[in-house]
Amino acid sequence: MTFVEVDPGRLDDPEALAAADPGDMLRCVASAAAQVREARLYTAEAGVERIAQGGRPRAIVVVGTSGSGLAGEMLAAVCGQGCRVPIMTVRGHRLPGWVGAADLVIAVSGPGGTEETLTAAVEAVRRGCRLLCVGAGASPLAEIAVQAGVPFVPVRPAGPERAMLWGLTVPLLLAARALGLTDVTAATLERTAEVLEDMSHQCRPASESFVNPAKQVALELAGSLPVIWGTSPLTGAAAHRFASRLAADAGYPALHGELPAAWHDQAAMFDGPFAAGAGGSAEEDFFRDRVEDPEPTRLSLVLVHDVEEHPQVTRRREIAAEFARDRAVPVVELTTRGTHPLERLAGLIAHIDYISVYLALAVGVDPSATIREPEERNT
Numbered sequence: 001m002t003f004v005e006v007d008p009g010r011l012d013d014p015e016a017l018a019a020a021d022p023g024d025m026l027r028c029v030a031s032a033a034a035q036v037r038e039a040r041l042y043t044a045e046a047g048v049e050r051i052a053q054g055g056r057p058r059a060i061v062v063v064g065t066s067g068s069g070l071a072g073e074m075l076a077a078v079c080g081q082g083c084r085v086p087i088m089t090v091r092g093h094r095l096p097g098w099v100g101a102a103d104l105v106i107a108v109s110g111p112g113g114t115e116e117t118l119t120a121a122v123e124a125v126r127r128g129c130r131l132l133c134v135g136a137g138a139s140p141l142a143e144i145a146v147q148a149g150v151p152f153v154p155v156r157p158a159g160p161e162r163a164m165l166w167g168l169t170v171p172l173l174l175a176a177r178a179l180g181l182t183d184v185t186a187a188t189l190e191r192t193a194e195v196l197e198d199m200s201h202q203c204r205p206a207s208e209s210f211v212n213p214a215k216q217v218a219l220e221l222a223g224s225l226p227v228i229w230g231t232s233p234l235t236g237a238a239a240h241r242f243a244s245r246l247a248a249d250a251g252y253p254a255l256h257g258e259l260p261a262a263w264h265d266q267a268a269m270f271d272g273p274f275a276a277g278a279g280g281s282a283e284e285d286f287f288r289d290r291v292e293d294p295e296p297t298r299l300s301l302v303l304v305h306d307v308e309e310h311p312q313v314t315r316r317r318e319i320a321a322e323f324a325r326d327r328a329v330p331v332v333e334l335t336t337r338g339t340h341p342l343e344r345l346a347g348l349i350a351h352i353d354y355i356s357v358y359l360a361l362a363v364g365v366d367p368s369a370t371i372r373e374p375e376e377r378n379t
Contacts, residue, residue, distance in 0.1 A: 006222040006362050011215045012208050020361045023368020025249065028159035029353045030200045032166050032346075033193040035158060039170035040189050046153045048171060049178040051132055056179055057104040060087045061095060061129075062172065063120040064108035067162040070244065071108050071134075071169040073237040078173060078341045079182050081233060093119040101128040106175065108168050110161035112139020134171045160368060162248050165241075165349065166196075173342065184342055192346045195338065199350035203358075214354030220332055221355070222362050224300035225274055226254040229262045229320065231313050232306040234345055235336065239304050242352045249367040250360035260316050267323065274299045275327045300330045304348065307336050 010016040017026075062072025072089030079087060090096070093116045099105065107121035112135035121141065124131050125148045133145040137154035145152035153171040158164050170189065176182045203214040210216070228243055230236035236258030243256035257266055269275065275298070301324040303317055321331045334351060336344035360367035 005364070006219070007364065008209065008219050008362060010364075011212075011219070011358055011362055014205065017205050017361060020364065020366065021357075021368065022366060023159065025159060025163065025357050025360075025367040026205055026354075028163035028368070029350070029357055030204075031158045031163070032350055032353075033196040033200065035164070035166035036170055036189055036193040036196065038156065039153070039167045040174070040186065042155070043153050043171045043174045046151050046171070048132065048151050048153060048175050050151055051104060051130055051175055052178040052180075054130060056085060056181075057130060058085070058102040059099070060085055060104045060106065060176070061090055061099055062087070062106045062108060063090045063095070063117050063124075064168075065091050065114055065116055066110075066244070066248075067165050068108040068110055068114065068117065068135075068168055070165060070237070070241055071172055072106070073240060074165075074169050074345060075172040075176060077234040077237040077345060078184065079176055080341065083181055085179070085181055090120060092116055095120055095123050095127070095129075099124070099127065099129060101130075104130045104132065104175075104179075106132045106134065106172055107141060107144075108133075108172070109135040109139070109141050110155060110157070110164045110168060112136035112141040114141075117141065118144065132171070132175055134168055160248070162245060163353075183340075188340055188342060191340070192342050195343050195346045196350050199347055199354070203351070203354040214351060215358050217332055217334070217351075217355045218358035218362055220330065221300055221302070222359055224298050224330065226300050226302050227266060227269065228254055228256040228302040228304060229266075229317075230256075230258045230304045230306075231309040231317050233258070234341055235304040235306045235309075235348065238345065238348045238352060239302075241349055242302070242304070242356065245353060245356035246359065249356045250363060250365045252359065252363070252365075259313050259320070263316055263320060267320070269299060270301075270324055270327050270329055275329055298329065299324075300332060302332045302334065304334045305336070307338075307344065 069091045076087040105124035109117040121144050131150040133141050133152045135141040155167040173184045177184050228239040230239035239256040243254040246252040246254045324331050338344045357367045
């Protein structure tokens with residue numbers, strides 16, 4: 001049977017939406033454009049350009065978990081595969097053994113007290129790395145920055161950490177610009193904010209499901225197990241964001257990957273037990289009595305493609321969509337728009353974030369809820 005009960009009518013009922021979203025996560029998502037503009041000002045005030053005084057680093061290592069870690073992925077995606085400096089993200093306590101004084105470590109923590117990030121930041125100081133810190137003001141991470149005499153960019157809380165993505169990402173992009181690694185200018189950031197505002201308008205709660213692009217996709221995915229594939233490093237980062245937000249907002253499982261590797265690793269699932277369900281063909285499932293014999297959980301394929309993907313990946317994406325449809329697996333396609341990588345990523349992330357929150361609301365889950373860390377047992 002399906003693993004969720006879906007209430008489509010809730011998404012077009014203002015009172016029901018408000019009651020189901022006590023933490024106002026929809027408003028948090030709508031704050032994205034303001035975060036971009038605010039982060040640009042905070043980054044300038046922090047004097048982030050100081051990190052370029054020692055010249056270009058050998059490598060950039062972003063340390064952070066959850067949305068903070070995704071900021072590192074977004075930095076790498078915007079800088080592109082042609083970036084002259086390798087960019088990697090570390091989501092644990094330890095820096096790689098090769099990281100040293102020639103490298104830049106960027107410690108990112110929305111709340112400013114993430115254990116893994118603090119540990120790695122202290123290690124970066126000990127090794128003599130260049131260090132930039134981004135996180136909540138008056139936090140343990142801010143204290144580390146002050147003690148080490150390194151730039152610190154404050155981020156104003158905007159709900160759970162996953163809702164603070166743009167406040168956490170913009171300082172990294174401007175640091176990369178100071179190092180000559182990307183062309184993200186003030187004008188680029190303003191256009192990005194406008195893209196985010198436009199998506200917020202399209203996906204606003206008052207916009208009904210039949211015209212709201214986020215509500216539409218949320219209802220298409222609800223009740224299925226999404227397999228989300230990006231088609232470039234940029235949309236691969238978006239696919240990761242999508243799976244992460246579905247888990248955090250809706251407690252909803254999803255798999256993610258990036259073509260062409262995802263095809264080789266995951267395509268066999270479409271011939272597995274979750275493809276057309278155990279009940280047989282798509283026609284048989286359609287006419288089944290859904291009360292007496294509930295429909296089984298099925299896969300759905302979400303293809304997140306980029307306007308600048310490799311031609312062979314484009315062909316693989318088309319094959320994947322045909323392959324899935326031949327097996328009665330629903331296919332949803334999302335695409336980027338625009339020219340600059342940051343603008344393309346922004347529109348996609350905004351769409352994804354709204355989809356995730358609306359899906360949570362449709363299945364009756366509070367999207368602002370967070371998992372509490374278990375208390376350590378006394379030994």
